[in-house]
Structure formats: structure tokens, C-alpha cells
Amino acid sequence: MREVTFAEATLEAMREEMARDSRVFIMGEDIASQGGIFGQFKGLADQFGLERVRDTPISETAIVGAGIGAALGGLIPVIDMHFADFLGVAMDEVLNQMSKIRYMFGGQANLPLVLRAPDGVTRSGAAQHSQSLEAIFMHIPGTKIVAPSNAEDAKGLLKAAIRDPNPVIYFEHKDLFRRKGQVPDGEHITPIGKARVTREGDSLTVVSYSRMFTEVEAACQQLGDEVEGKVELIDLRTIVPMDVETILASVRKTHRLLIVHEAVKRGGVGAEISAVVAEKAVEYLDAPIVRIGAKPYPIPFSPPLEREIVPQVDEIISAIRGLLNARI
Amino acid sequence: MKPVVMPKLGLTMTEGTIATWLKQEGDTVAVGEAIAEIETEKITYSLEAPVEGTLLKIVLPAGESAPVAETIAWIGRPGEEVPNEKEGPAASLPHPSEDEASDVQPVMASPAQPALATPFAKKIARDKGVELDRVTGTGPYGRIQADDVVEFLKRLESTSHVARITPAAAVVVEQHGLGAENLRTLDGERVRRADVEGYVEQVNDVRSRVIPHSSMRQAIAKRMTESWTAIPHVTLHRSVYAEGLFELRKKASEKTTKKISMTAVIACLVSRLLPKHPLLNAHYERDGTRVFDDVHLGLAVAVSNGLVVPVIRHANSKSIPELAEEIADVSERARTGSLNPDELEGGTFTISNLGMFGVDGFTPIIVPPQTGILGIGRSVQSMTSSDGTAQNISMTLSLSFDHRAMDGVYGARFLDSLARCIEDPMQLLF
Incomplete structure (x- = not known):
């Protein structure tokens, strides 16, 4: 194991996959010239040349469209959106091309495209540079979605995404890039579609992912003995296809469920998880399902207002306490 | 038929x-x-x-x-x-099923309104053949949770354990008036006469006996626990000069041949004041505090085996003689057990008077879902000057309030208004 930052972990994945398979290349804005705004592409251009590390004009439509074409043509493109918010510009490419082509042409061609989308709130990015949009894309059939919460999975999931014959949207939280974590030595792949239980308990299941998972961990840390052996913590890791079995097995054991994500609560991934649990395990629930997510407003620039909108550790702590003590 | x-x-x-x-x-x-x-x-x-x-x-x-x-x-x-x-309750229930939920037949609904219960509590109840109406919920809003059903089953098991008792032993149990709960301690396949006698001897050794809980005692225990554990109580004590109160009683007594109780006079003042302090004439509910225009005043009445709280409706529009008469009537009927059940419901505030037992002050427990209760202590005559001419009558009022519904100052203001009115009932007019 080595301690590296989340950004370095993704960089390791890129280097290893580009070295392993000459079809893998990357394109996006300021990747070669700047190394990515979060340092996640640093040095790639020197190592692999500008042919495989390509700077593009500022046109997300063109970037995603070219990625789809390259993938269909037999390459394995990794394309960078700069900010997940800009996926909106390339919406037709994502919604009607990337997600549909394999199906519409009867699987004649693979579409091994990885769409890297840095999302989430960090340092007052304001309304157009802070969103968590996974729920919108979860709704679209034909695309896999992953959202790592730590360096190990950042590397493992990126490698798995590159090797997957389907398009994968890789949501990487901007605030996680600089955080350090342990990454296993040698080849490391995190399977897509498999959640991880990081803490076992018998009284409350907490499902989370991406940055908010680290906030849930912090909440449990603060609660200490209060949650020891009681709270079962699940890092979802993959949004689509969702590891429903792990969630259901846990809820059948603990009988209580809390879902925490940074994305807006309304119509979020938490709503989907609640619905699945209600459909398949309602009779195991001994308390209402509780969801924590952002309030339904554009993310403000003002730091105090930003904290007001996005879930904080305190809110998670009081939900955990409320559920554990039968007060919710 | x-x-x-x-x-x-x-x-x-x-x-x-x-x-x-x-x-x-x-x-x-x-x-x-x-x-x-x-x-x-x-x-x-x-x-x-x-x-x-x-x-x-x-x-x-x-x-x-x-x-x-x-x-x-x-x-x-x-x-x-x-x-x-x-029809036994268990007979109407389907056999426990290990299958998925969809295969389980719906349980025949009981005639009373369905109990509020979590799905998991319902599942356990269904699997074990328990009627949820018999289970007491301890969750929010009295919701029955899995633990409540499990607890209920445990109790059921411990009483059915006692059913395994020989007839001879049962006679001894009967003679000594032992409750079923006492026999839980007697282990073994079947409780025999010698077991019970041994138990009785052991109990007599320590010179104690168990007075079984009456249903009223159980009800009081349940309500008090509910109130004390769910409501953050704050009790404020205040000494007041009570001459005005005695004066008022004297005047009211002149209007009627019936005896005017101190409780009636205080009930009158309290019910006139409460509408000006609406958070105390209220029910604390899930979404807010329900305040009432009229005052329905609960009065704690001691009866031979416990306590009941009959409610005087529209107390704020009744005169002191009317209140005195009605209080005397419900107190009497409370003692003889002939109160109508609905006379015990719908109170918006409660008064508890222990003054006649020489109590100075106490911390009354709120009757849920009400938000306040007034405890009345005894009246004390105190000399205030050395020549003994000036006398003061003082009494202690104890107001417990629900701190979820209001804060200390709110309670203190009510107590202050009440103190002023007790000193000088004319204050009510200002």
C-alpha cells in the first residue's frame, strides 16, 4: 500500500492503462498544456505524446462527439468534461448517441468510452461549477455511472471503466482530488457494480458515495461508541448498475436506512434507493427511510450559504442519532 | 340472540x-x-x-x-x-410464513382503528400471530416498533410460563394472593406446591408482599412514564400572598349556600388568565402547538386506588359558585367511580391541589398532550411585624410546563400574572 492523493491515483490508472493498451488516449480542455485543473493529467503529455493526450477547443459537443466516433472506430477514449456541469452542453451526444448506439446497432460495435466529470461543491464554485448531477444520468438507460469516494477506488474504478466495453460516466468529486488515501501496490481494479461495506452494524444502514461518504465516516468517527456495532456503512461506489443486493441484505439486517448524498435530495439517487427498498424490503423497515441531500436551490457563491444548502456532518449526526434512538 | x-x-x-x-x-x-x-x-x-x-x-x-x-x-x-x-385472536391469523411478503395473506383487521406500526413490527406480529392492538408502541407518535412486539412476546411468554402450574400449587397461589408476575422467578418444567410454598416462605422472611397493579395503577404508570420521558419538564415555584384569594372566597360564599372550595376560586382565576397565555392552554402536537380559545380545566382528584383527572369544560365562562358546584360534583362522582369516560378527556390545562395535605410546593407532572399544569401548595399564615398585628397568608404555586412548547420566561409571566391576581383579583380587569 502507498499513500497518494485521489488525483495521483487517477493518474496512476491512466498511465497504467495507456501503457497497457495503445488504443487508450485522452482528450479535453487544457489537459496537455496545463495537466488538468486539478492536476489529474499532469505529465501524461510528456510520457505519451500529444497524439494520445490531446487538447481540444472549448466545445463539449465536439469533445463527446469525437470521443464516441473514436470509440466506434476502435479506440478507447477517455474524455474530460472539465466540470460535470458542462455535460449540459453535450447533452444530445450523451443522451441520444453515447447511451443508445450499442443498442441501436445491435451490439455490432463496442463503445468503450470513459467520460470523466469532476463534480460537487468545492471552494465556492457557485451555481454552474458545483453541481452533482448523477441522478440525471442515472435516469438514462445505456450508460454506467461510477462515483469513487477514495483514492483506492478512484484508481480501481477508472481502470475498470476504461476496460468496460460500455460508456461509463466517471464522476470524480473536485474536493476529493487533493485528499490522500491508501492505494494497493500493483494491478488494482475495483469491479463496477459492487458496493463496499466499510463498517458493520446491526441497527442502521447508511448508504452514501463520493465526497459525502467521507462526511458520513467523519460523523461516525465523532459518534464513536454510540455507533460502534450499530451502524453499517455502505459506500455505493457505482450508481449504475446499482448493487441493490448489498443494500437490501443490510437493511434486512438493520431495519433502518439513511441515505446521504451531496446532490439535491429531490429526485436524487436516494429517492431511487428508497424506492427499491420500499419495493423489495418494506416489511423489514422499522423506521421511516431518511434521505439527506442538498436543498433544491442553485449552489450559492457565498460560503455560509453554500454550507446551508449542502448537507453537513451535524445533519448526518442528528439523523443517525434520531434513527438509532427511535426518535424519527 | x-x-x-x-x-x-x-x-x-x-x-x-x-x-x-x-x-x-x-x-x-x-x-x-x-x-x-x-x-x-x-x-x-x-x-x-x-x-x-x-x-x-x-x-x-x-x-x-x-x-x-x-x-x-x-x-x-x-x-x-x-x-x-x-374466536381466539390467534385463530384468525394465518400460519407464519417464511415466504416473500407477496405470499402472505393480509391479516384480518381488528374492529378498532389499526395500530400505528412500522412495517417490520407488522411483519413480526404477523409471523408470530400477535394482534398489534394489544401492543403498546414506544416510537414517535406511539408508533409500534419491532422492539415493542418482541417485548410483548417476552411478557406473553413469561405469563404463559406461569400457566404450567399444578392445581395444588394454584391453590396456594390463590391463598396467598400472589400475582402471576411473582411466579416468574420459579423456574422448572412445572410449578409445584412446594415451589410456591418455598417462595411464600422466602417472601415472608423479608416481610414484604406484592400489591398487584390495578388497571388504574397501570394506566397511571403508563401515562406518567410517557409524560416524564417524552416531555422536558420545567417547574417554576413562586410564593404568593393569598389574602385576595380568601377575600374572594368569602365574597363568593355570600352568593350561595354551598361551600366554595379554594380550588374553585383558583380554577376561576386560572381559567380567566389562561387565554392571555395561549401556549399554556394548549396541546403540544407533532406539527405545532394547538392553542384553544376556551379553557377546559383538568382537576387532579385523588380516589381510593389512584388518581383521575376530570375535566371542567368552558371553565373560563363559569362563575366561582358554578365552578365550585361542578368541581364538587365531579370529585364526588370520581370517588364513586361514576364519571362518564368522556369527562376525563379533552383537558387543555390541569390543576393539582395538595395544599390540604400540608404540602408547600411540588413538581406536578404534565398530562399529555397538555403543555402545563399548576400545583397548589398550602396556605401559611405568617406574622410579619413584631407586635403580631399584621398577618400575611402566603401560598406556593408550582407551574410545570413543556419546554418544547415555550420557554422559562413565558411560564414565569403566567405565574406572575396569576400571583398578582391572587393578591388582588381586581387585576383581572386590567
Whole structure:
């Protein structure tokens, strides 16, 4: 194991996959010239040349469209959106091309495209540079979605995404890039579609992912003995296809469920998880399902207002306490 | 032929106990004739025959309880065939199923309104054949949770354990008036006479005995626990000069031949003041505090085996003599157990007077869902000058309030207004 930052972990994945398979290349804005705004592409251009590390004009439509074409043509493109918010510009490419082509042409061609989308709130990015949009894309059939919460999975999931014959949207939280974590030595792949239980308990299941998972961990840390052996913590890791079995097995054991994500609560991934649990395990629930997510407003620039909108550790702590003590 | 069912006496009643049967099987009964005494958590009530005829069968023996609306007896013409056996609660339930939820048959709904319960609690209840109406919920809003059902099953098991007892042992149990709970400590396949005698000896050794909880005691225990654990109580004490109060009682006494109690005078002042302090004349509810225009004043009345809280409706529009008369009436009827169950419900504030027992001050417990209760202490005469001419009568008022609904200053202001009015009732006009 080595301690590296989340950004370095993704960089390791890129280097290893580009070295392993000459079809893998990357394109996006300021990747070669700047190394990515979060340092996640640093040095790639020197190592692999500008042919495989390509700077593009500022046109997300063109970037995603070219990625789809390259993938269909037999390459394995990794394309960078700069900010997940800009996926909106390339919406037709994502919604009607990337997600549909394999199906519409009867699987004649693979579409091994990885769409890297840095999302989430960090340092007052304001309304157009802070969103968590996974729920919108979860709704679209034909695309896999992953959202790592730590360096190990950042590397493992990126490698798995590159090797997957389907398009994968890789949501990487901007605030996680600089955080350090342990990454296993040698080849490391995190399977897509498999959640991880990081803490076992018998009284409350907490499902989370991406940055908010680290906030849930912090909440449990603060609660200490209060949650020891009681709270079962699940890092979802993959949004689509969702590891429903792990969630259901846990809820059948603990009988209580809390879902925490940074994305807006309304119509979020938490709503989907609640619905699945209600459909398949309602009779195991001994308390209402509780969801924590952002309030339904554009993310403000003002730091105090930003904290007001996005879930904080305190809110998670009081939900955990409320559920554990039968007060919710 | 008609069934006689356990009546629902009041909104919150879920089950009742037969205290005694006043008629025996084979007796002829007239419509309206009392046939049994029913004890609920709150009162004792005379059950009247709904039809005339012969009491054909007593289904529920004296001393036993049944949920509301369950058949407890049959009245009909002599010789009519009574339906076989009462339907046991377990008999109407499907067998426990290990299958998925979709395969489970819905449980026949009980006639009372369905209990508030979590899905998991319902599943356990269904699997174990437990009727949720019999389970007390401890979750938010009284919701039944899995733990409550498990707890209920444990209790059930411990009482059924006692059923495994030899007849000879049962006689000894009866003679010594032992409750079923006491025998839980006696382990073994079957409780024998020697076990019980040994137990009795052991108990006598330490010179103690167990007074079984009456249903009223159980009800009080439950409500007090609910109130004390759920409501953050704050109690404010204040000494007040009470000359004005005695003066007022004297004046009111001149208007009537009946005795005017101190409680009636205080009830009058309190009910006039409460509308100006609406958060204290209120019910604390899930979404907000429900405040009332009128004051329905609960009065804690001690009865031989416990406590009841009859409610004086619209106390704020009644005069002191009217209040005195009504308080005397409900207190008397509380003692004789002839209160109507609905007279015990709907209070918006409560007064508890322990002054006549020499208590100076105390911390009364709120009657949920109300937000406040006033405790009244004794009146004390105190000399204030050395020559003994000036005398003051003082008394202590203790106000407990629900800190969820209001804060200390709010309670203190009410107590202050009340103190001023007690010193000088004319203050009410200002």
C-alpha cells in the first residue's frame, strides 16, 4: 500500500492503462498544456505524446462527439468534461448517441468510452461549477455511472471503466482530488457494480458515495461508541448498475436506512434507493427511510450559504442519532 | 340472540376488564339493567343489557380483559344455541410464513382503528400471530416498533410460563394472593406446591408482599412514564400572598349556600388568565402547538386506588359558585367511580391541589398532550411585624410546563400574572 492523493491515483490508472493498451488516449480542455485543473493529467503529455493526450477547443459537443466516433472506430477514449456541469452542453451526444448506439446497432460495435466529470461543491464554485448531477444520468438507460469516494477506488474504478466495453460516466468529486488515501501496490481494479461495506452494524444502514461518504465516516468517527456495532456503512461506489443486493441484505439486517448524498435530495439517487427498498424490503423497515441531500436551490457563491444548502456532518449526526434512538 | 360486546368508553380505550358479573348465566335481564361492572384504565363502568332476554353465556369471566368490541356474553331466548367458543385472536391469523411478503395473506383487521406500526413490527406480529392492538408502541407518535412486539412476546411468554402450574400449587397461589408476575422467578418444567410454598416462605422472611397493579395503577404508570420521558419538564415555584384569594372566597360564599372550595376560586382565576397565555392552554402536537380559545380545566382528584383527572369544560365562562358546584360534583362522582369516560378527556390545562395535605410546593407532572399544569401548595399564615398585628397568608404555586412548547420566561409571566391576581383579583380587569 502507498499513500497518494485521489488525483495521483487517477493518474496512476491512466498511465497504467495507456501503457497497457495503445488504443487508450485522452482528450479535453487544457489537459496537455496545463495537466488538468486539478492536476489529474499532469505529465501524461510528456510520457505519451500529444497524439494520445490531446487538447481540444472549448466545445463539449465536439469533445463527446469525437470521443464516441473514436470509440466506434476502435479506440478507447477517455474524455474530460472539465466540470460535470458542462455535460449540459453535450447533452444530445450523451443522451441520444453515447447511451443508445450499442443498442441501436445491435451490439455490432463496442463503445468503450470513459467520460470523466469532476463534480460537487468545492471552494465556492457557485451555481454552474458545483453541481452533482448523477441522478440525471442515472435516469438514462445505456450508460454506467461510477462515483469513487477514495483514492483506492478512484484508481480501481477508472481502470475498470476504461476496460468496460460500455460508456461509463466517471464522476470524480473536485474536493476529493487533493485528499490522500491508501492505494494497493500493483494491478488494482475495483469491479463496477459492487458496493463496499466499510463498517458493520446491526441497527442502521447508511448508504452514501463520493465526497459525502467521507462526511458520513467523519460523523461516525465523532459518534464513536454510540455507533460502534450499530451502524453499517455502505459506500455505493457505482450508481449504475446499482448493487441493490448489498443494500437490501443490510437493511434486512438493520431495519433502518439513511441515505446521504451531496446532490439535491429531490429526485436524487436516494429517492431511487428508497424506492427499491420500499419495493423489495418494506416489511423489514422499522423506521421511516431518511434521505439527506442538498436543498433544491442553485449552489450559492457565498460560503455560509453554500454550507446551508449542502448537507453537513451535524445533519448526518442528528439523523443517525434520531434513527438509532427511535426518535424519527 | 344478541352478543354483548366490550364497550368503547372514551376515545382512548382499547381494552376493558370485567370487574364483576352482576348477573349470572340463566338470569333474566331487562333492557338497561346493569349486568356487569367494567373496569377500564380510567374508570369503573356499569354495563347495561342492550336487549332483554336471558343471559345465555358469559364468554369473558370476571377478572379477565378483552379488546373493545369483542363479544363478552350472549343474551337471547332460553335454549338458544350459543355460537361455539369465542374466536381466539390467534385463530384468525394465518400460519407464519417464511415466504416473500407477496405470499402472505393480509391479516384480518381488528374492529378498532389499526395500530400505528412500522412495517417490520407488522411483519413480526404477523409471523408470530400477535394482534398489534394489544401492543403498546414506544416510537414517535406511539408508533409500534419491532422492539415493542418482541417485548410483548417476552411478557406473553413469561405469563404463559406461569400457566404450567399444578392445581395444588394454584391453590396456594390463590391463598396467598400472589400475582402471576411473582411466579416468574420459579423456574422448572412445572410449578409445584412446594415451589410456591418455598417462595411464600422466602417472601415472608423479608416481610414484604406484592400489591398487584390495578388497571388504574397501570394506566397511571403508563401515562406518567410517557409524560416524564417524552416531555422536558420545567417547574417554576413562586410564593404568593393569598389574602385576595380568601377575600374572594368569602365574597363568593355570600352568593350561595354551598361551600366554595379554594380550588374553585383558583380554577376561576386560572381559567380567566389562561387565554392571555395561549401556549399554556394548549396541546403540544407533532406539527405545532394547538392553542384553544376556551379553557377546559383538568382537576387532579385523588380516589381510593389512584388518581383521575376530570375535566371542567368552558371553565373560563363559569362563575366561582358554578365552578365550585361542578368541581364538587365531579370529585364526588370520581370517588364513586361514576364519571362518564368522556369527562376525563379533552383537558387543555390541569390543576393539582395538595395544599390540604400540608404540602408547600411540588413538581406536578404534565398530562399529555397538555403543555402545563399548576400545583397548589398550602396556605401559611405568617406574622410579619413584631407586635403580631399584621398577618400575611402566603401560598406556593408550582407551574410545570413543556419546554418544547415555550420557554422559562413565558411560564414565569403566567405565574406572575396569576400571583398578582391572587393578591388582588381586581387585576383581572386590567
